[in-house]
Amino acid sequence: MAGQRTIIRDLNRTRDKIFAAALTEFSAKGFAGARVDAIARRARVNKRMLYYCFGTKQDLYREVLRRKISQRADLIDSTPDKFADALLHLYKLGGTDRDFTRLMEWEAIDNGRGKLIAETERRELFEKAVARLRRAQRDGFLPKQIDLTQLFISMLALVIFPMVMPQIVRLISDMEPGDPRFVRRRAAFLRWIGDRISGDPAATSSTADKVNRRHTEFAAGVSHSKTRIHPAKKLAGLR
Amino acid sequence: MAGQRTIIRDLNRTRDKIFAAALTEFSAKGFAGARVDAIARRARVNKRMLYYCFGTKQDLYREVLRRKISQRADLIDSTPDKFADALLHLYKLGGTDRDFTRLMEWEAIDNGRGKLIAETERRELFEKAVARLRRAQRDGFLPKQIDLTQLFISMLALVIFPMVMPQIVRLISDMEPGDPRFVRRRAAFLRWIGDRISGDPAATSSTADKVNRRHTEFAAGVSHSKTRIHPAKKLAGLR
DNA sequence: GCTACTATTAACTATTAAGTTAATTAAAAC
DNA sequence: GTTTTAATTAACTTAATAGTTAATAGTAGC
Numbered sequence: 001m002a003g004q005r006t007i008i009r010d011l012n013r014t015r016d017k018i019f020a021a022a023l024t025e026f027s028a029k030g031f032a033g034a035r036v037d038a039i040a041r042r043a044r045v046n047k048r049m050l051y052y053c054f055g056t057k058q059d060l061y062r063e064v065l066r067r068k069i070s071q072r073a074d075l076i077d078s079t080p081d082k083f084a085d086a087l088l089h090l091y092k093l094g095g096t097d098r099d100f101t102r103l104m105e106w107e108a109i110d111n112g113r114g115k116l117i118a119e120t121e122r123r124e125l126f127e128k129a130v131a132r133l134r135r136a137q138r139d140g141f142l143p144k145q146i147d148l149t150q151l152f153i154s155m156l157a158l159v160i161f162p163m164v165m166p167q168i169v170r171l172i173s174d175m176e177p178g179d180p181r182f183v184r185r186r187a188a189f190l191r192w193i194g195d196r197i198s199g200d201p202a203a204t205s206s207t208a209d210k211v212n213r214r215h216t217e218f219a220a221g222v223s224h225s226k227t228r229i230h231p232a233k234k235l236a237g238l239r
Numbered sequence: 240m241a242g243q244r245t246i247i248r249d250l251n252r253t254r255d256k257i258f259a260a261a262l263t264e265f266s267a268k269g270f271a272g273a274r275v276d277a278i279a280r281r282a283r284v285n286k287r288m289l290y291y292c293f294g295t296k297q298d299l300y301r302e303v304l305r306r307k308i309s310q311r312a313d314l315i316d317s318t319p320d321k322f323a324d325a326l327l328h329l330y331k332l333g334g335t336d337r338d339f340t341r342l343m344e345w346e347a348i349d350n351g352r353g354k355l356i357a358e359t360e361r362r363e364l365f366e367k368a369v370a371r372l373r374r375a376q377r378d379g380f381l382p383k384q385i386d387l388t389q390l391f392i393s394m395l396a397l398v399i400f401p402m403v404m405p406q407i408v409r410l411i412s413d414m415e416p417g418d419p420r421f422v423r424r425r426a427a428f429l430r431w432i433g434d435r436i437s438g439d440p441a442a443t444s445s446t447a448d449k450v451n452r453r454h455t456e457f458a459a460g461v462s463h464s465k466t467r468i469h470p471a472k473k474l475a476g477l478r
Numbered sequence: 479g480c481t482a483c484t485a486t487t488a489a490c491t492a493t494t495a496a497g498t499t500a501a502t503t504a505a506a507a508c
Numbered sequence: 509g510t511t512t513t514a515a516t517t518a519a520c521t522t523a524a525t526a527g528t529t530a531a532t533a534g535t536a537g538c
Contacts, residue, residue: 006504007503009516011515014515030348033271035494036495036497037494037495045516047496047497047517048517049516052514104404105348105403106348107406108406109269109344109345111267116410119410126410126411143435146431147428149412150425150428151428152411153407154400154432157396157397157400157404158396161393161403164344164347164404165343165395166347167347168343168347168392168395169392172365172369172388172391172392173392185386185388186389188386189386192385193393196382196435197435245534246485247534248486248534250484250485253485253486275525275527276526284486285485285486285488286526286527287485287527288485291484295526295527296526
């Protein structure tokens, strides 16, 4: 066997290697920019195997996207109920997943107007997320009468923007979005803004409702930072 | 002259037509995706003229980006001091400028790690913007001790995310980010969150400072919607 | 009106990319 | 051990792309 390499055939292994390489290449270059030659090289398989396993470059791309979206569906299901915790959770899991973020961004910028990959599933996930916000609002943990679709869009914006626009983050903060220092500061800020958004109720609420919600919020907020004490003092002043 | 088209030579006009077509094509397709053939066709000039006027596709791209960034530098300079107004202003001018947003996004996703186009200018602009936030914070219009670079990043996130990720906006809200209905709802939300973020002072402030800031905020807020009236009533209650 | 310059048109070139065809060979089936 | 199947390697094909070369013709200068 001197100098002769034995070829071991394992279609599943080949398929997995191509898939992993494709995730990396599509994330880096998008569909149009990724080269099947490069994917094959990265996977250390013959280019022909890509067509053998997945059919076309487009089919491979769909599969990569479908699986990544499906994998990341855990984000919504595992989101805590408390708003600031939810924001942090989304950031920690989704906001720092560079491949996922970039795939979403390539999808965004590729200008398709047709049906999205896993569109139905994603709609359902997002509806679930907005429904949870609605419950939190109804239970008094979020201000009344704010637009919850806009709130949810804004949550996603706050969470994934650093990875989506790294050059802007670099220009403003002199840090890479993946830098642990940046992540720490971002997390602290998201904690703050999460608490801030979910804090005081809307000013137009009736006093009785406000008192009740105050009490609920105070109880819920008892483990919070001392920024929560001030609203309680205001409540005492009103009574 | 029957049936014979007269060619009128005007190099400036040709250059301008190519530039305008290039802005559209680069915004739509990015650098790699845009085709010089398509740019020339859109501009209704012969492809050769693109090289005659701008040298290479890359040089044309730089020029388009440079000029667009320079044009949009007005955004920071014309931003109002009041936080919520600033947010709305950024949204109304920058957040709905699709070409600009997409050029920034293409830049983001194209993975360059070298020097950005107009990098120095942009850094200065962003430093100016953060300095304004610092002044607002010092003057009591923004909460103490929040991270202003994170705040500014978050402003940009809230403002341009809908155009950056239109498919997500579509999935969540069933509207296009350019739809006037969406724009209206977004603007209202940004008004709310802007007020929210810049609202109550940190709980650790002294009461005297609080009263003074309340008074200042009330004066600044006198032209606002009726959500501002209730804090005035609270102020009367305190006195 | 003639000449020189240059804006414009038309055609060509070398390279690259996705996909295809042909050949080889590992391994399963008999 | 032999045959068949299918996983793998190697080479080929067609179309598209940025850029280049050659030719034409509008217009400024004299």
